[in-house]
Amino acid sequence: DVKVTQSSRYLVKRTGEKVFLECVQDMDHENMFWYRQDPGLGLRLIYFSYDVKMKEKGDIPEGYSVSREKKERFSLILESASTNQTSMYLCASSGPVSGNTIYFGEGSWLTVV
C-alpha cells in the first residue's frame, strides 16, 4: 500500500514563528503536493513538486514555501506563521505506479496563536 507520512499530527505555534511541516512517501512517486483544508473551502493547493528540486505554485502559495531535496520528502515552510494559517495541512503524492491517483497523508493540524 502507498504510505504518505506526515511527521506532525498536531502543532501549536506562535505568530511569527518559522514552521516546518514534513512529509515522506514510500512509493517512489514523482509528484508531491501540499494542500490546506478549511471548513467550507474544501482542499486548496498550496504548492506541488514534480521532481527533486522542482516546485510549482498552486492556488494559494502566499506565505508559504516548499523544499524538495530528496524524492521521497516534501517540506512545507511557513516563514513567519500568522493566525490565518491555522488550518489542516494535507500532503499527497502520485506517480506512474499509481497513475493519476493522488494519495494523501493523515494531515497536520496547525494552530497559530
Place this chain on the structure above:
Amino acid sequence: GESVGLHLPTLSVQEGDNSIINCAYSNSASDYFIWYKQESGKGPQFIIDIRSNMDKRQGQRVTVLLNKTVKHLSLQIAATQPGDSAVYFCAEKLHTGRRALTFGSGTRLQVQP
C-alpha cells in the same frame, strides 16, 4: 474558470439504502475524476476513479457515473452502512497543465441506523 462543486452539502440516508452523491464540474477539458472519502480527523481516502473515455465504473459497493454532456459526476453507494458516514469529495484533473487535482467543497453523508 474551472470549478468543481457539489449539489448538496449534507445527505442523510437510512442504513441499507442506496446513496447517491452528486458533483458538477465546469471544465470540459478535465479528463480524469476521483472520488475521495474523508472520515473525521483523517486524510482523504481514494474510493474510485474514472477517465473521461468512460461513462461508468464499478467498484465494491460503489459506482461512479460520468455524464460529459452535462458535466456531471455521481457516486452511488449500495447498501449504505454506518461506516460509510464521512465527507465525500469529487476531484478533477485537467488533460493538460498541472498535475494536481481540483477539489469540490465536499458532501457529508450521514447514515441513520
